[in-house]
Amino acid sequence: MPRKSQSLLYQIFIWPLKTILFVLRISFLTGIIIAIWYFLQIVGIFTVRVPVSGASMLPTFPEEGVISFQRYYSNAKLQKYIPQTIQHGDVVVFENKKTHEELKRQEKDATGFVKRAVGLPGDTVLIENGYVYVNGKKIKESYILKPRSTYGSKEVKDCQPVKVPDGKVFVLGDNRKISMDTRQIGLVSFQDIKYYIPFEKQLGSYDKNWRDTTDDFTKEHDSLFDVKEYTALLNDERKKNGLAALKY
Structure with missing residues (x-):
């Protein structure tokens, strides 16, 4: 075959074929690298930086910041080979229709809601007198901003136990x-969870902001009405209207 014909044949068939094979190799290697990257995020070797906005997770997280989370996958097939289990005390990031609507209403660009897992499938959770009970046991929560500060809302009422179903x-x-959480938006599906921080990985870093819970239960019968705080608020209003301050 003449050399010119061979060159033409190469340009028409061989060179495009080699180009396609090269692109396929690059795509294959890129896919492997991405898969490894995601795998390392799932097992927690690499983390995902997630922006956190708002005061609902004080004192654990600041009002504004970026926190390192572990990627979470609820896919059943993936869970079979790389099991991930949300436990009590884990902090989770989740997204669903209700979170999207609320974030839009607040004009925030946050990734989702950041909250703490308190009740898991099979648990019975009760909010009563400012405390949280899980399976009949009043729990001490060093991570909350103030003791005896948990009260019901439209989705979870005070003194009405909630049985957590499978998948929630x-x-x-x-x-x-x-905080706007299960009390206002209901139970969260595991399918909606995107990232999490296991409780044990919070120790040694985030727990430096937590409280001493030694006296938490001794306040159970104390009045929730703060007379000094109420008087201060009342005097602020009286001052605005030119009235003398009340004394307590």
Whole structure:
């Protein structure tokens, strides 16, 4: 075959074929690298930086910041080979229709809601007198901002136990007085969880902001009405209206 014909044949068939094979090799290697990267995120060797906004997770997280999380996958096939289990005390990031609507209403660009797993499938959770009970046991929560500060709302009422079904988790923010969580938006599906921090990985870093819970249960019968705080608020309003301050 003449040399010119061979060159033409190469340009028409061989060179495009080699180009395609090269692209396939690069794509294959890229896929492997991405798969390894995600695997390392799943097992916690590499973490994902997630922006956190708002005061609902005080004192554990700051009001504004970026926190390192472990990627979570709820896919049943993947869980079979790389099991991940959400445990009590884990902090989770989740997204669903309700979180999207609320974040849009607040005009925030946050990734999702960041809350703490308190009740798992099979657990019975009860909120009563400012405390949280799990399976009949009142729990000490060093991570919450203030003791005896948990009260019900529209989805979870005070003194009404909630049985957590399969596939769901009961979540609460650490700053209980302002957090929007299961009490307002209901139980969270494991399918909605994107990232998490196991409780044991919070120790030695985030726990430096937690409280001493020694006296938490001794306040059970104390009045929840703070007279000094109420008087201060009342005097602020009286001052605005030119009235003399009340004394207590």
